Amino acid sequence: MGGLDMINLNKITIKNFKIFGDDPYTISFEDSNLILLDGPNGYGKTSVFDAIELGLTGNITRLVSLDGRQNPVDVVVAHKGSERVEIIMEFKENDSKLKIFQRKLRDGIPNISKRISRFAELWELNELINGVPTPVSQNTLEQYFDSQDFSRDFLLFHYVQQEETSRFLKTNNETQRAEELAQLFGNTRDADEKLSKLTDISRKISAAKRRNTSQIENIKNLYRIDGNANIENGPAETHVYAFPWLAEENKSPFWDAIAISELNQERFNISLAEINSIKNFLLHQDFFVRSRRFENAALQKEVLELYIGYYNSINYHALHVKKNKTYQLIQQCHAALISGDLKQIRAIKNLEVIFQDLALGSSAAFEAAIQKLGEEESKSSGLSSIYSELLKHHDAMSAGLQKAPNETACLLCGHDYTAHDTLANAIAQHGHLIRLQLSENDRQLVEARDAFNTTHLYPLLQACITYLEQTPVSTQEDLFALSKAVTAQERFEKLRKWLLSERIEHDDLLATTFPVQGRDNYIAEATDNLCRLIRSAIGTAPEGYYESNGANVFERIYRDYFNGTQDKLALVNIDLLDKKESYIKSHYFSSLKEISQEIVKLTKQSQNLERAANDVGDLITIVRTQIRQYRKKLITDIEIPFYIYSGKILQTHQAGLGQGIFIKDPTGEDELKNVRLVSNWESDHDILNTMSSGQISAVVIALTLALHRVYSTKFSSILIDDPVQTMDDINMASLVEVLRNDFSEKQIILSTHEDKVARYFTYKYLKHSENVKIINLMQRKEYFPSNKYLYRSESIITH
Structure with a gap:
């Protein structure tokens, strides 16, 4: 049954693949011209074909990737998620030599790799030598079958898929059909390799030309050059640093360096503009320095505020500190006196100093009286003492009531007496009742206390109140500000001297009291007025000053080039800057000439590359044309068998005549550029648009058989x-007749779920003594049908 050097699929063993479980299932194809896979849908006919395709190519082309919607945890073809999937294929050559290959699922595959888009990466290929798996590559199978691309060949002329029978026709346009068929012509491989090398050379030349052109454009853009002008420059100027002190610190501007790098048009213009700004600065330096001095003075807001608020009080700092201490002392004394608590009153410190400050003479009588009163109180005890204390607080409340002439409600119980006098009388009566409860000793104590209050406490208290009311209060903030002004006194004197030298009259703005009345508002307003006086004293700017000093450029120049000091100004003059400008111009035009020469050089290179690209392009056109012309001649190898097989299969019911299909290239003339399949040579309509789906299926089978007949190598x-x-x-x-007559030496593996088809194929093959094996996948049984048919002289079925 085989032809010369042919290889047949002898056996296949399937394990954990799709519907086939962990028990290995083996199908033998040995010594059979026709192998029929029989059984209803869903029992594994197509799965067997998938297993054969996976085993031979490492992939299953009909799988559809939906990775954007998938996150699989198992491999799509694995039986119940098994990780031990394997396909073992045994091949038999004409000399009965066997070769066995194993396609096996890799171990330890992460879930991300189980997506269908990465299906081909999941499998490893081994050759079983004496039962031991030896890893091999797909190239080993290709060498075994004498094919350059067996995965392509298998799908193109070894396998007609159930739902993909028109794939080649429908998924490729006419140009793609020509390209795919052209890959079959192995005898143009050397020319294809030369064409590939020429194309690669062309790409490299084009890339070099693009880089060259880009380099030219970058240089022109960098130096703002239009064309290749012949640039002449005068005698070179000697280099002298305009700002030597910056050079010593490596802070020179780029244009003041000896060698100016990348001096393009933009940097050249920047340099000249900067030098011009410095010249304008030198012309206006006197007014700038004066203006800057006045402006800086006006910006010293904190110093000016201290000067305004406290200059007149600086010499009285010690006095104001003493006054503040006295004020605090009297304030503490007042708080103790108003409490009426003898302990707090006796605890008052510096009574002698307080009496002197209040002009009350000596404090001896006060101290003796409070000492005596304390002794009297220490004798009181018991309930009467409580009444005595109540009376003391009652008297304090009564005194407090006198300070609130509009009060009508009791300060203790809250009862409203409607009128102030009524409330006062009620409190007086309560006081009288309390006095009636006193003992003789307590009555004497109350009288002594009343006498002390009248003679000593009330006069002192009133003196404290008067002092506190009449003496201005100085806060800690006032004293702190005055202290800061004292430390800045020397600076204030310089400021005052400068202000007066510039005829800035301002004494009316200086605060004359301490603490300053309306301190924050007054000082802020007076300081703003002084700042206006300072700025107005600057004077009128010379003509062109503000135009030259746009964006306050003079301040930047003074800071960056002269370190913000006046002593550097005399070291730079306009003559020096003129020389610097001449040096930059000579340097620029000299470098520009070199750049122009570089552009000329690059332009010549670009022209040479252009000629090279044209020459290589011409060679590519010649080689490609010759290859296409040669393939055009070779297309006849498939054209005739395809026409014959399509004519044999596409019979008509009415006439029993064949309808052969032509391969037509309507655009290529003498080159193979397009492949159009037509049923009439005079027609330009492709069969996709003129035939039924059944006829297209028959055409694809005919094309597959023609390709197999012409280009199949060893795999039969x-x-x-x-x-x-x-x-x-x-x-x-x-x-059936085409397969039996024209491919009798080939191994035909065919599946069907229709009994009449299976019986008819079996009948035709057995009638002509061909070996047939039927594999019932539903029952998982194999059997060889015997030839029990009774043949008559005239067959009912034409063949």
Whole structure:
């Protein structure tokens, strides 16, 4: 049954693949011209074909990637998520030599790799040598079958898929069909490699030319050059630093350096503009320095505020500190006196000093009286003492009531007496009642206390009140500000001297009291007025000053080039800057000439590259044309068998005549550029638009058989998955005759779920003494049908 040096698929063993479980399932194809995979849908006919495709190519082309919607935890073809999937294929050569390959799922595959888009990466290929797996590459299979790309060849002319029978026709336009068929012509491989090398050279030349052109454009943009002008420059100027003190610190501007790098048009213009700004600065330096001095003075807001508020009080700092201490002392004394608590009153410190400050003479009588009163109180005890204390607080409340002439409610119980006098009388009566409860000793104590209050406490208290009311209060903030002014006194004197020298009259703005009345508001307003006086004293700017000093450029120049000091100004003059400008111009035009020469050089290189690109392009055109012309001649290798096979399969019911299909290239003339399949040579309509789906299926089978006949190398098997789903009976009968007569030396593996098709194929092969094996996948059984048919002289079915 085999031809010369042919290889057949002898056996396949499937494990944990799709519907096939962990128990290995083996199918033997040995010594059979026709192998029929029989059984209803869903029992594994297509799965067997998928297993063969996976085993031979490492992939299953009909799988559809939906990775954007998938996050699989198992491999799509794995039986119940098994991780031990394997396909073992045994091949047999004409000399009965066997070779076994194993396609096996890799170990430890992460879930991210189980997506269908990465399906081909999941498998490893081994050759089983004496039962021991030896890793091999896909190239090993290609060498075994004598194919440059067996995965392509298998799908193109070894396998007709059930739902993909028109894939080649429908998924490729006419140009793609030509390219795919052209890959079959191995005898143009050397020319293709030369063409590939020429194309690569062309790409490199184009890339070099783009880089060259980009370099020219970058230089022109960098130096703002239009064209290649012949640039002449005068005698070179000697370099002298305009700002030597900056050079010593490596802070020179780029244009003051000896060698000016990348001096393009933009940097050249920047340099000249900067030098011009410095010249304008020198012209206006006197007014700038004066203006800057006055402006800086006006900006010293904190100093000016201290000067305004406290200059007149600086010499009285010690006096104001003493006054503040006295004020605090009298304030503490007042708080103790108003409490009426003898302990607090006796605890008052510096009574002698307080009496003197209040002009009350000596404090001896006060101290003696309070000492005596304390002794009297110490004798009181018991309930009467309580009454005595109540009376003391009552008297304090009564005194307090006198300070609130509009009060009508009791300060203790809250009862409203409507009138102030009524409330006062009620409190007086309560006081009288309390006095009636006193003992003789307590009555004497109350009288002594009343006498002390009248003679000593009330006069002292009133003196404290008067002092506190008449003496201005100085806060800690006032004293702190005055202290800061004292430390800045020397600075104030310089400021005052400068203000007066500039005829800035301001004494009316200086505060004359301490603490300053309306301190914050007054000082802020007076300081703003002084700042206005300072700025107005600057004077009128010379003509062109503000135009030259746009964006306050003079301040930047003074800071950056003269370190903000006046002593550097005399070291730079306009003559020196003129020389610097001449040096930059000579340097620029000298470098520009070199750049122009570089552009000329690069332009010549670009022209040479352009000529090289044209020459290589011409060679590519010649080689490509010759290859296409040669392929055009070789297309006849497939054109004739395709026409014959399509004519045999595409029979008509009415006349029983074949309808052959032509391969037509309507645009290539003498080159192969397009492949159009037409049923009439005079027609330009592709069969996709003129034939039914059943006829297209028959055409694809015919094309597959023609390709197999012409280009198949060693692998002899042809797999056809349910070919007659859309074919009518007469075309199905014609297909049987083509397979039996023209491919009798080939191994045909065919699946079908229709009994009549299976019986008819079996009948035709057995009638002509061909070996047939039927594999019932539903029952998982294999058997060889015997030839029990009774043949008559005239067959009912035309063949």
